[in-house]
Each structure stands twice: as C-alpha cells, then as structure tokens.
Amino acid sequence: MADVLYDKESDEAFRAYLSKGEIRLQCCSDCKGFRYPPRFACPHCLSRKWHWEKVSGEGVIETYLWYCQPVDPRFADVPYNVAVVRLAEGPAIYANITDAVLDDLKIGQPVWANIETRNGRPRLSFVRENPS
Ligand SMILES: [Zn+2]
Known part of the structure; x- marks a missing residue:
C-alpha cells in the first residue's frame, strides 16, 4: 500500500539541503506553519503552497x-x-x-x-x- 502522505520529491530535496549542511523545512506560504516530515499539503490549513525555510x-x-x-x-x-x-x-x-x-x-x-x-x-x- 502506498503511503499517501509521503512525498518522495520533497524528502529528497530535504536530504539535498542536509547534504549542504542546512536544515530546511517546508513552510506553508499561507499560514506560515511548518510541516515535517515533508508533505504535499499543510497539516494546519491544507494549503499546497509552500517554500523551504531554513531553521537553526x-x-x-x-x-x-x-x-x-x-x-x-x-x-x-x-x-x-x-x-x-x-x-x-x-x-x-x-x-x-x-x-x-x-x-x-x-x-x-x-x-x-x-x-x-x-x-x-x-x-x-x-x-x-x-x-x-
Ligand atoms: Zn498552512
């Protein structure tokens, strides 16, 4: 059974940032909530608009x-x-x-x-x- 929440493309992008020494999480462009692990939709507002945000x-x-x-x-x-x-x-x-x-x-x-x-x-x- 496929994991409908797993987003392979976003997970690979997350790991590509890790390879560069950066931790970047998906951040909802509408409600500004973070989502981790990477997902195709915001768990807070279900928006599909997002960007990568660097965290400390x-x-x-x-x-x-x-x-x-x-x-x-x-x-x-x-x-x-x-x-x-x-x-x-x-x-x-x-x-x-x-x-x-x-x-x-x-x-x-x-x-x-x-x-x-x-x-x-x-x-x-x-x-x-x-x-x-
Ligand atoms: Zn949101």
Missing part, C-alpha cells in the same frame, strides 16, 4: 524513549533512543540523540542538530553538546 537546528528534548530490545532487524544495535525535539522555530522532529547513553537524557534538555552520512544518505540527528 537548536531545540529541546520534548520527550524520548529508549529501545532496549530490537523490534526490527534493521535496528538491532540496542539500546538506542528516539526523541521528540522541539525546534526553536516551533516544529517537532523525531530523531536520535547520538551522544547519549542509557538514562542520560532529560526532558527540556537543549540539543543541537547533527548532520551525518550513513549508508551514503544524509541523516539528521541531534547531540547534547553544542558543536560550535
């Missing part, structure tokens, strides 16, 4: 969880975390906090974007130490 990559951990048992053979290297990071600009991103060990994360903790390449694809994660 700074945020705070809104919530997180640790996977201690592998639930998928592709993610067998446990434990690993998945966090909801609320960016300074407002949108939330699901991501891994790469420099954390088990029980090392706190809700409200500041984090910074970390763009790395895995399997030839740019990947957005976050770190707890400010890289600058």
Whole structure:
C-alpha cells in the first residue's frame, strides 16, 4: 500500500539541503506553519503552497524513549533512543540523540542538530553538546 502522505520529491530535496549542511523545512506560504516530515499539503490549513525555510537546528528534548530490545532487524544495535525535539522555530522532529547513553537524557534538555552520512544518505540527528 502506498503511503499517501509521503512525498518522495520533497524528502529528497530535504536530504539535498542536509547534504549542504542546512536544515530546511517546508513552510506553508499561507499560514506560515511548518510541516515535517515533508508533505504535499499543510497539516494546519491544507494549503499546497509552500517554500523551504531554513531553521537553526537548536531545540529541546520534548520527550524520548529508549529501545532496549530490537523490534526490527534493521535496528538491532540496542539500546538506542528516539526523541521528540522541539525546534526553536516551533516544529517537532523525531530523531536520535547520538551522544547519549542509557538514562542520560532529560526532558527540556537543549540539543543541537547533527548532520551525518550513513549508508551514503544524509541523516539528521541531534547531540547534547553544542558543536560550535
Ligand atoms: Zn498552512
């Protein structure tokens, strides 16, 4: 079954920006709301008008969880975390906090974007130490 919400072209453009070291999110040209992951329509007002908007990559951990048992053979290297990071600009991103060990994360903790390449694809994660 096809994912009717997944927009491959926008996802590839998002990753192309990551390859250049930039985090750009789709921003609705009508209501100015961000949408992430990339989608063909605004989740706030359903507008299809949008543009790419650069964001800082700074945020705070809104919530997180640790996977201690592998639930998928592709993610067998446990434990690993998945966090909801609320960016300074407002949108939330699901991501891994790469420099954390088990029980090392706190809700409200500041984090910074970390763009790395895995399997030839740019990947957005976050770190707890400010890289600058
Ligand atoms: Zn909108």
